[in-house]
Amino acid sequence: MSSNFKLLVKNAKQVVLVCKNGERYLTKDGMQNLAVIENGSVIIGHDGLIKAVGNAESIEAQFRAAVFDKVLDATGMCVLPGLVDAHTHPVWAGDRVHEFAMKLAGATYMQVHEAGGGIHFTVSHTCAASPESLLEGLRGRLERMLRAGTTLAECKSGYGLELHTELKMLSVIEAARRNMPIGISSTYCGAHAVPRGKTMEEATEDVLSVQLPAIQKQIAAGNLNVDNIDVFCERGVFDLSATRRILQAGKDMGLNINFHGDELHPMNSAQLGAQLGALAISHLEEVTDEGIAAMATTKTSAVLLPTTAYILRLPCPRARDMLDAGVIVSLGSDFNPNAYCCSMPLVMHLACVTLQMSMPEALAAATINAAYALKRSHSHGSLEPTKQGDLLIINAPRWEHLIYQFGSHQELIRFVIIKGNIVYENDKVLDL
Secondary structure (H helix, E strand, O other), X not given: OOOEEEEEEEEEEEEEEEOOOOOOOOOHHHHHOXXXXXXXXXXXXXXXXXXXXXXXXXXXXXXXXXXXXXXXEOOOOEEEEOEEEOOEOOOOOOOOHXXXXXXXXXXXXXXXXXXXXXXXXXXXXXXXXXXXXXHHHHHHHHHHHHHOOEEEEEEEOOOOOOHHHHHHHHHHHHHHHHHOXXXXXXXXXXXXXXXXXXXHHHHHHHHHHHHHHHHHHHHHOOOOOXXXXXXXXXXXXXXXXXXXXXXXXXXXXXXXXXXXXXXXXXXXXXXXXXXXXXXXXXXXXXXXXXXXXXXXXXXXXXXEOHHHHHHHOOOOOOHHHHHHHOOOEEEOOOEEOXXXXXXXXXXXXXXXXXXOOOHHHHHHHOOHHXXXXXXXXXXOOOOOOOOEOOEEEEOOOOOOHHHHOOOOHHHHEEEEEEOOEEEEEOOOOOOO
């Protein structure tokens, strides 16, 4: 076959496809039995899409006459799909390092919140920040995520709680989406907390009658791309009734329902999400058996965030019960000023140790299933022909090293590739 292509990655010790039959998600046994090619190669075309993946010898024979703009010899290394981070809060000003000491001394999340810290502390700093400074901060955080192997990330607003700042945050996310190589799924999260001086009812009405209509106008004018609607459904924040109204309004606008639920108290958020046809629900540390069953039935993804339970010393979400029930389990970093983690390899490691997931389950949850939670699994999350050419090359003989060597992605990741373009090359990797 004679043709011209953008990139050939050849002779990899392992190529981890994750799945190979066009699956949009994996559950149960599928997560345990990932598709892996020993001694494999991948070809990416000029359109940024995967054209072929398979055994290195068969690829070489089939494409013997082809011309490649670039060839990477991955001998002794492994190729994996780009990682997908299904839950982040990366736009904010003013860190909360001082609150870490409060938590270590025993303060709960809600105690910090009620003392004027938490979300409200970040809201005050974000409201005062310029769009330029917010974009600079966002770029730096997304670049750190990219260097750790994330090629697609969900990015939320939610540190404005009023129209002007929420639009400012969404515009900053849009600027990054248009100008950075990393893929972005944008989420409006204006119902992240009840603003100071307002009741929950007043905050709900502001979201419904002021914020959402204005955002819809910006979307219609082509100024914004917003993919998802989020609400923090929690005791003392937004109750089930308010959450239902906001999520339904977002769904009526064409947004995917992807919200915070059952984190600190069992709120029956999972049942609500299932009733509304939610694409995904995050946290779920306090989900009930009924909620798990409902999510399994409706194919609503559970986005688990092991960093949150770890840093807040919460009970871990019941990953094993969800997996056994057939729930589509995904992973996210929950990157925010409260859980400052940019690394999906570390998140996968924590998922294995604290959530009792296997390494194949964790990788599936951070690739195809996380892509499903963002409605992108048709184009991301596995190395299959016609999908976007996003992949990692790690300097290790088995793919599991990406999880096993926690905190070591700087030494492991050799290349990060998006749409067939090398967006990060780590020439400091030592070949010992």
